[in-house]
Amino acid sequence: MAHPDLLSRRRFLAAGAALASTPLWAAGTSSPAPGAWQPAAPFGDHPALAPLRGLQGQDLACDTLAVQGRWPAGLRGTLYRNGPGLMERAGQRYHHWFDGDGLVQAWRFDGEGGASHRARFVQTAKFRAEQAAGEFLVPAFGTAIAAKRPLRGPDDMNVANTSVLPLPGRLLALWEGGSAHALDPDTLATRGPVAWTPELTGMPFSAHPKVEPDGTVWNFGTAHDKLVLYQLDAAGALRRHAVTAMPPCAMVHDFVVTARFLVFLLAPLTLDMAAVRGGAAFTEAMRWQPVGGPQATRVLVVDKADFQRQRVLEIPACMVFHFANGWDDGNLITLDLVRAADYPRLDARLQDVARGEFRGSEPSRPALLQLDLRRGSHRWTLGEASVEFPVVDPRVVARRHRHTWCPAALSAGHERRFGFDSLLALDRERGTQQAFTFGPQAVVEEHVFVPRPGSTAEGDGWLLGTGYDITRRRSFASVFEARALSDGPVAVAWLPYALPYGFHGQFVAG
Ligand SMILES: [Fe+2]
Known part of the structure; x- marks a missing residue:
């Protein structure tokens, strides 16, 4: 049976948005366990930023989570998540949220209301060396640190902190x-970097692979x-790869797979190599320019x-x-995306929060971008909300x-x-939407779809996804019926x- 308090709150929440600020997830929780990690609050002037202080390299584990409500019987498996977990060593703090060392989490649910959690730092070469030294030894994406060990390639700075691929x-x-x-996948112990083939050793492998319903990974x-392309089979073996030329772009974070195409948006973002040689961090050397x-x-x-x-189009x-x-239909390609602020403004905010400062958010809006390959034309349809971390049902990847x-x-x-305080469901066919607002006490992270x-x-x-309760200074996982989000x-x-706040996750049933 669901907790009666939970059910009554759900009815209230469904009845009116006025009560949406009453967090059902705040009911019935106890004080933190002795010795449990709690970020000192506030961090800067904003308690919502407290998790960004980060851990000190320690692993975390809890065998029995307190579960409120009725856990869905068929929802059995593991939600893996990744994000920057360590932001400071020896009094030196990273300048950018993207810099922190990867902390991988496994939230396990037995389908009967039992749940456990484990979080471990990825034992990259960088992390192990810095953990032993007790200080940062190499430059980070957003922080210029003079190298105290030889840099032979990007993997010497690899923080493995953005997402996971099961x-x-x-x-x-x-x-x-x-x-x-x-x-x-069971212990989260690090085995080591993956070399798909000898000639691809150390080559970048993005944090946003796409898995088609038949298991093919792009x-x-x-x-x-230079653009490296990978196609893996459902067993995770490399089937095809290529290294091709592309218009220069300093950062390409994600892409789209349709039935026929791989689609990349290359922003006018270049890297000032003279600035990098002069000791600037990568993000300091990025230029938003033609x-x-x-x-x-x-x-x-x-x-x-x-x-x-x-084919290259310009927009x-x-x-x-x-x-x-995204999907293709003849010569038309439709991309479902989040249009962010231009990089310099967005990047400034990402640097602010790493310092514990907040000067307002830069809205990122849900959007559809339709491309006509025959005419070379495009059309935007922009939504109004401020959103990020969009997901779809994994059964529709690469199709409408x-x-x-x-x-x-x-x-x-x-x-x-x-941070975000709500979840939004967009119906792309009808143009309607549903929302649930946790209220001002919550920072809501990515929620993935589980069939x-x-x-x-x-x-x-x-x-299914995670969040942070600002008042109680503890994290939670919440689960919704996807088609009844507003309930x-x-x-x-x-x-x-x-x-610490994370970026992305994946669910593995079983
Ligand atoms: Fe991402």
């Missing part, structure tokens, strides 16, 4: 600048004007059947970190979809506080400790 028998921790790191990596012509974002369309068949400058999905889910900032006054076992219809399943969570699993 493959049979292993879990990969991903970072877009270098190799994936293989972990034991991924890419970029280095200035690349040999009118300021534009280039759309690179690659034929999946022949990586050398490519007015824009920045996109995350795509939900109807539903998109994402964290959103919807509470009154959200612009004065870091209901035995179901086939898009959207039949749950939305509120059906269950919430509480940690006795807080976690």
